[in-house]
Amino acid sequence: MKTSIEFQLRKAVEVLMKNKDGNILVYTHVDTDGITSRVILEELFSRLNIEGEFKFLKQLNMVTVESIPFKEYNLIIFADLGSGQINLINEKIKEYNLWNSRDHSIIILDHHIPAYSKIPDNIIHVNPWNNNLDGGREICGAGVAYKFAKLCNPNYTDLAKYAILGAVGDIQNLGGSFVGMNREILEDAKARGDILEFPDLQFYGKHTRPMFVSIKYFTDVRTDLMNNDSKILNFVKTINRRYNLEIDPREPICNLSFEEKRVIGSEFLSRCNKYVPLSWIKYLPKVIFGMSYEFRGETVMTPLRNLEEFSTCINACSRYEDYVTPLEVLKGDRGKYYSRMLYMLNRHKKNLFRALKYIKDNVEIVQRERFQYFEIEKNKVDEGIVGIVTGMSYSIEDVDWKKPIFAIKEKDNGYKVSGRCPKLLTFAADINLADAISYASMKVGGTGGGHRFACGAYIPHKKDFIKYIENRL
Ligand SMILES: [Mn+2]
Known part of the structure; x- marks a missing residue:
């Protein structure tokens, strides 16, 4: 049964107020969701006249947990991280004799799948999964931080916009729009006039790329338009003739009228029909049409809008x-x-x-029955962008766009693995990359996780890793 995270949030607010004048340290994650969580909490502290130290934490693991000064602070808050490593935190609390301590508290505001652990009363764990809510879709880390801030003062709805950006960063609107608590948070941001929501095309770069470039790099469905400028120009020309329109493919999508977008979208959809298996056709509208979210206060045609x-x-x-x-x-x-x-x-x-060029020119895509993978040499491709590049690899001809793909990149001591899956496949098939990668990486002594459609792992060696992915996927 779904319940509310409100009860735990209330406890968290009580603990914050109790420690208002104590030493407070806040750790946040480092992606969009983590950084927006931090903005929300920094702003909350300043409004409540609470002093706190803020730090970024890329990863909480057996090594980094050692550097957390549990004994030196009355309150430590973890935002957009902590739930998956709650047993690490728990072990440290025990080790330092802070179990149920009155002078040391911990608040976790997170949405990642929690590890199971029996925790003492001085750890307040706020996480939607604990209430049978879907932390992958209904609320993100910044969303939990926002709910926390709003409970401190119901007028702080101007912070809702950051929570929505965090949710977009974590792709919680994968299905085309926001649901659950994200929907409520979005309504706060809309009521404030901070965010605009409107039906749109699901191509990337609506304010910063010419429309033909947005179409060119669309990889959710592979058609003859992918990577083919002249075919795209012809596609638009034909539409202009047939519907008596004057769409300029060099204009960004944001400059198209609703009617022009509708025509482009439906013509693109009927083109896609020819390229997908029959049983996938019903999911096509979801990858072509969806809601757009914009900051009303940012200038149009800039990368911040x-x-x-x-x-x-x-x-x-x-x-x-x-x-x-x-x-x-x-x-x-x-x-x-x-x-x-x-x-x-x-x-x-x-x-x-x-x-992407390196992968296209130098790397072999190895095909397996239900997935494919490739390997990246040690000094090629920055570790931070391996995941993004893995997703972009669907624009390479040799990559089968109907199967998930994994990249294995060699590091100094082990390998970083990233997995991606085309959007259409996540709707049409029951695929869970997070589950497969966490199983396979655990089997080889590493750690991994993520979402159904995007995942990552660190593994000490790659022997049998592919075999375990094969067994589980
Ligand atoms: Mn997050």
Whole structure:
């Protein structure tokens, strides 16, 4: 039965208020959801006149848990991380004799699948999965942080927009729009006039790319238009003639009228029909049409207007371990940090294209019955972008777009693995990459997890790893 996270949140607020004047340390994760969680909590603290130290934590594991100063703080908050490693935290609390301590508390505000652990009363664990809510779709880390802030003061709905950006970063709107608690949070942001929601095409780059480029790199369904400029131009020309329109394929999608988008979308849909198995056709509208989310306060045709593109800007920094730049831009900087973000975005795009070219030209795609994989040499492709590049590999002819794909990248001590799956396949087939990768990586002594459609792992050696993926997927 679904219950509410409110009860645990109330306890968390009580604990925060009790420790208002104590030493407080906040750890947040480093992706879009983690950084937006931090913005929400920093803003909350400043409004409540609470002093706190804030730190980013890329990964909580057996090594990094040692550096957490549990004894030195009255309250430690983990946001967008902690649930999966709750037993590590628990073990440390025991080791330091802080089990049920009155002077040391921990609050976890997370949405990742929790590890099971019997926890003492001084650990407050807020997580939708504990209430049978879907933490992959209904609320993200920043969403939990937002609910926490709103419980402190119901007028803080201006923070809702960050929670929605966090949810977009975690692709919680995979089905085309937001559901569950995300929907409520979205209504807060809309009521505030901060976020616009409207039906749109599901192509990437609606404010920053010419429309033909958005179509060119659409990989959720493989048609003859993929990577083919002249076919796309013909496609638009034919539509213009047939519907008596004057759509300019060099314009970004945001400049199309609703009617023009509808025509482009339905013509694209009927083209896709020819390329997908019969039983998948009914899922096509979901990958072509969906809701767009935009910050009303940002300028159109900039990379900050559309939330998906904003999240790319954050990744363009955070994937290279620069977390301060997106943090400052989120807090309003449009000077020094914003310029740096644009520079990083440009560099990021170049890196992605270089990495993709390397894979296209140098790497063999190994086909298995239900999936495919490739290996990346040690000094090729930055570790932070392996996952993104794995997803982009669907634009390579040799990659079978109807099967999941894994990339195995060699590191100094082991391998990083990323798995991706075409959107259409996640709707049409019962595929769970997170489950497969966490099983296979555990079998070889590593750790892994993620979502049904995107996953990652670190493994010490790759022997038999593929076999275990094969067994489980
Ligand atoms: Mn998250």
